[in-house]
Amino acid sequence: xxxxxxxxxxxxRQLGISRSAVSFALNNEAQVSRETRERVIAKAAExxxxxxxxxxxxxxxxxxxxxxxxxxxxxxxxxxxxxxxQEWFWGHGKSLLIAGTATPERPDARSIEMMLEHRVGGxxxxxxxxxxxxxxxxxxxxxVVLVHCFDALGERPSIIPDEEQGGREAAxxxxxxxxxxxxxxxxxxxxxxxxxxxLGFEKALVAAGMAIDPASIVTSGPxxxxxxxxxxxxxxxxxxxxxxxxxxxxxxxxxxxxxxxGLRIPEDLSIVGFDNQETIAKYLRPALxxxxxxxxEMGRRGAELLTRASEDIDRxxxxxxxxxxxxxxx
Amino acid sequence: xxxxxxxxxxxxRQLGISRSAVSFALNNEAQVSRETRERVIAKAAExxxxxxxxxxxxxxxxxxxxxxxxxxxxxxxxxxxxxxxQEWFWGHGKSLLIAGTATPERPDARSIEMMLEHRVGGxxxxxxxxxxxxxxxxxxxxxVVLVHCFDALGERPSIIPDEEQGGREAAxxxxxxxxxxxxxxxxxxxxxxxxxxxLGFEKALVAAGMAIDPASIVTSGPxxxxxxxxxxxxxxxxxxxxxxxxxxxxxxxxxxxxxxxGLRIPEDLSIVGFDNQETIAKYLRPALxxxxxxxxEMGRRGAELLTRASEDIDRxxxxxxxxxxxxxxx
Numbered sequence: 001x002x003x004x005x006x007x008x009x010x011x012x013r014q015l016g017i018s019r020s021a022v023s024f025a026l027n028n029e030a031q032v033s034r035e036t037r038e039r040v041i042a043k044a045a046e047x048x049x050x051x052x053x054x055x056x057x058x059x060x061x062x063x064x065x066x067x068x069x070x071x072x073x074x075x076x077x078x079x080x081x082x083x084x085x086q087e088w089f090w091g092h093g094k095s096l097l098i099a100g101t102a103t104p105e106r107p108d109a110r111s112i113e114m115m116l117e118h119r120v121g122g123x124x125x126x127x128x129x130x131x132x133x134x135x136x137x138x139x140x141x142x143x144v145v146l147v148h149c150f151d152a153l154g155e156r157p158s159i160i161p162d163e164e165q166g167g168r169e170a171a172x173x174x175x176x177x178x179x180x181x182x183x184x185x186x187x188x189x190x191x192x193x194x195x196x197x198x199l200g201f202e203k204a205l206v207a208a209g210m211a212i213d214p215a216s217i218v219t220s221g222p223x224x225x226x227x228x229x230x231x232x233x234x235x236x237x238x239x240x241x242x243x244x245x246x247x248x249x250x251x252x253x254x255x256x257x258x259x260x261x262g263l264r265i266p267e268d269l270s271i272v273g274f275d276n277q278e279t280i281a282k283y284l285r286p287a288l289x290x291x292x293x294x295x296x297e298m299g300r301r302g303a304e305l306l307t308r309a310s311e312d313i314d315r316x317x318x319x320x321x322x323x324x325x326x327x328x329x330x
Numbered sequence: 331x332x333x334x335x336x337x338x339x340x341x342x343r344q345l346g347i348s349r350s351a352v353s354f355a356l357n358n359e360a361q362v363s364r365e366t367r368e369r370v371i372a373k374a375a376e377x378x379x380x381x382x383x384x385x386x387x388x389x390x391x392x393x394x395x396x397x398x399x400x401x402x403x404x405x406x407x408x409x410x411x412x413x414x415x416q417e418w419f420w421g422h423g424k425s426l427l428i429a430g431t432a433t434p435e436r437p438d439a440r441s442i443e444m445m446l447e448h449r450v451g452g453x454x455x456x457x458x459x460x461x462x463x464x465x466x467x468x469x470x471x472x473x474v475v476l477v478h479c480f481d482a483l484g485e486r487p488s489i490i491p492d493e494e495q496g497g498r499e500a501a502x503x504x505x506x507x508x509x510x511x512x513x514x515x516x517x518x519x520x521x522x523x524x525x526x527x528x529l530g531f532e533k534a535l536v537a538a539g540m541a542i543d544p545a546s547i548v549t550s551g552p553x554x555x556x557x558x559x560x561x562x563x564x565x566x567x568x569x570x571x572x573x574x575x576x577x578x579x580x581x582x583x584x585x586x587x588x589x590x591x592g593l594r595i596p597e598d599l600s601i602v603g604f605d606n607q608e609t610i611a612k613y614l615r616p617a618l619x620x621x622x623x624x625x626x627e628m629g630r631r632g633a634e635l636l637t638r639a640s641e642d643i644d645r646x647x648x649x650x651x652x653x654x655x656x657x658x659x660x
Contacts, residue, residue: 065440073428074413076406076608083404086430095440098403098428100416110395110425118444224613249613256615278406279609283554283579285586 006049007140015043020153064094066306067115067123069107069136073100075128076279081147084299085124092307094121104149105134112138122306125149126299130160130192147302148295150317157316159302163196166291166322170197170244170272171204173289177330179242179270183216183234185227185254187246194219197246197274216240220250227253235261241269242330248273248280251288251329270330274322286328294320336379337470345373350483394424396636397445397453399437399466403430405458406609411477414629415454422637424451434479435464442468452636455479456629460490460522477632478625480647487646489632493526496621496652500527500574500602501534503619507660509572509600513546513564515557515584517576524549527576527604546570550580557583565591571599572660578603578610581618581659600660604652616658624650 008026012019017036024031025040026049032040066089072078082098089096097120099111104125115123122143127133132152135144146158174182184201187194202212216238220230227245231254234240245251251273255265263269265286273281276292297320305318338356342349347366354361355370362370396419402408412428419426427450429441434455445453452473457463462482465474476488504512514531517524532542546568550560557575561584564570575581581603585595593599595616603611606622627650635648 065444073403074409074416076409079402079404079406082430086404090438095438095444096430097441097444098430100412100426100428108420108425111427114395114425114427114448228615249609252613277609279579279607283582285558 006044006047008049009137009140010047011040011044011049014047015039023153023155063119063121065115065118065120066094066096066303067112067120068096068098068126069101069104069112069123070098070126071101071104072126072128073098077128077277078126078148078295080278080295081126081299084296084301085126085147085303086299087296088300088303088307094307096303105136107136107138109138112136116142124302124306126302130163132192143306145302145306147298154317157305157318159298159305159318159320161293161298162319162321163193164200164203166274166293166324167197167200167244168204169200169322169324170274170291171201173272173324173326173330174242174244174270175204175208177242177266177270180210181238181240182210182242182244183218183238183240184244185218185220185230185234185246185250187222187250188219193274194246197244201244220246220253222247222249224249224253224256227251228257231257232261235263235269242271243269244272244274246274248275248277248288248290251290252280252284255284255288266329272330276325281325282327284329289325289327289330291322291324294322336374336377337467338379339467339470340377341370341374341379344377345369353483353485393449393451395445395448395450396424396426396633397442397450398426398428398456399431399434399442399453400428400456401431401434402456402458403428407458407607408456408478408625410608410625411456411629414626414631415456415477415633416629417626418630418633419637424637426633435466437466437468439468442466446472454632454636456632460493460526462522473636475632475636477628484647487635487648489628489635489648489650491623491628492649492651493523494530494533496604496623496654497527497530497574498534499530499652499654500604500621501531503602503654503656503660504572504574504600505534505538507572507596507600510540511568511570512540512572512574513548513568513570514574515548515550515560515564515576515580517552517580518549523604524576527574531574550576550583552577552579554579554583554586557581558587559583561587562591565593565599572601573599574602574604576604578605578607578618578620581620582610582614585614585618596659602660606655611655612657614659619655619657619660621652621654624652 008022009019012022021032022040025037101107124145126147127149133149135151144156146156150158220227227250245254258269273288273290276290281288281290338352339349342352351362352370355367431437454475456477457479463479465481474486476486480488516528550557557580575584588599603618603620606620611618611620
């Protein structure tokens with residue numbers, strides 16, 4: 001790793017074009033012109049660019065050390081993601097070192113450097129929220145697997161939850177209970193999770209022959225106090241018998257709003273959450289029916305993919321389904 | 331670090347006595363006989379033992395990399411501890427690498443080895459629960475600071491919360507509200523936290539001129555479902571107007587029990603929790619008055635102490651106070 005190999009960014013810089021244009025060209029994708037493609041290929045050959053050079057260099061040597069760069073170590077969420085990754089690595093005689101970071105785009109340079117000096121077999125990048133990230137330039141030539149996030153260019157393998165399927169199953173839990181006046185309290189709609197969960201929710205209703213009333217889909221902040229106000233207004237205004245809350249903390253606030261309006265759960269109102277958050281879902285009374293964000297499974301699959309980095313980790317987007325967890329709120 | 335220096339364990343092994351006996355002898359403490367002390371000192375000199383050899387070797391060289399060995403990365407608790415440590419290290423131009431572990435006594439050997447190869451300035455060991463631990467043998471000659479835990483021999487500096495002061499302040503919140511028929515729902519009494527919190531609680535009541543009724547101190551598992559049953563029995567049986575719950579999850583179960591018995595919080599019953607757990611305390615309705623476990627402060631102080639390892643980290647036990655957080659449940 002001391003002598004730096006030629007990267008796509010080097011090729012891009014020399015040609016005065018974007019790195020993504022180089023990526024498209026080298027991967028024979030349609031987004032660039034034939035002329036650009038030819039210039040890129042010629043320049044790449046001239047500079048001695050080899051695709052995935054870092055990965056190939058590493059593949060030749062056995063390494064049992066892996067890295068995780070993540071912002072979740074300092075949050076109360078997603079400890080299961082680390083647990084799942086650790087279980088895989090430790091169970092296969094491998095070690096994992098974690099570098100906490102305020103944002104995955106800007107990890108601590110010295111920690112990354114140390115991981116690279118030790119020729120880690122690869123680095124997992126994991127985020128608290130499902131979102132698009134830019135893989136840091138320092139990791140350009142290192143095998144990387146993204147977990148609970150993805151790169152906009154789709155160049156890196158990533159493990160993401162099936163938000164849409166989860167939203168669909170949440171709605172189906174309410175439909176199966178015979179609920180027909182169903183609302184959704186969504187997260188802010190710029191979130192990937194909010195978009196996917198809503199899409200699944202709407203598709204399930206349409207598949208059941210129901211119309212989507214835009215007034216029945218409202219937005220809340222991610223926390224119970226914000227959700228309480230939104231839920232209270234929603235429930236007071238409408239004749240609603242089922243609510244899909246886009247996360248368990250929203251469900252927590254909705255429980256309190258329902259209670260204060262004299263609505264019994266689940267007799268008068270069925271509630272489904274999302275996340276299966278450890279410190280909330282099973283402890284609400286009644287225990288919350290929800291859809292699990294499969295953090296442990298995502299961590300495990302990410303680790304598995306990374307340890308097989310030399311074989312085939314190119315361009316895979318692995319979507320993990322979000323299992324419904326039936327408890328007592330529907 | 332390649333040529334291993336002589337440790338207290340080496341001295342102990344040669345003499346066929348325990349490592350703690352060697353420690354007591356070398357530190358001139360009363361627990362060993364004069365004869366043993368003299369044998370230990372002679373053998374230590376013969377083998378070339380130097381106290382804190384690793385720490386001194388490291389002190390001579392500047393290093394900006396530190397390690398954290400902890401079981402909390404895979405739990406929903408204590409992310410603030412890591413946040414506090416990171417803030418200190420990053421704010422002082424230093425880096426932190428984290429090795430998750432199922433138990434701090436048995437960390438992953440390869441991760442530790444790699445930290446030592448990089449001559450980390452020191453290693454912080456942090457635990458999810460406040461408890462005594464054995465520092466792993468591999469770290470015997472490395473500067474170590476224990477956070478939210480301590481070693482039974484008191485040889486390592488440690489940062490621990492003032493459980494007793496926290497328990498006292500919890501009781502005082504109830505007393506200040508005029509409550510006089512006060513119960514405590516404690517954690518299992520083998521926990522350090524349970525012992526300290528109860529002691530502080532009892533002292534506060536005694537200081538207020540009240541007798542301790544043993545029947546008013548009951549034990550629950552740490553989670554809301556267990557606490558619900560305990561709280562319901564306690565509240566149904568007695569004429570109680572205030573409850574100190576030894577953690578916020580117990581308070582969560584107590585809220586539900588009170589509600590099901592028709593008791594209003596805080597009009598009929600004042601409740602104080604402990605931990606100030608992020609996903610619970612401020613989101614209960616009414617918001618929970620509690621005592622904070624100062625995770626962020628403990629992480630910060632641990633990092634601070636570790637970066638000053640060469641100066642003076644011997645035998646300090648730093649006790650951090652647990653601040654009361656007044657909300658709406660008292």
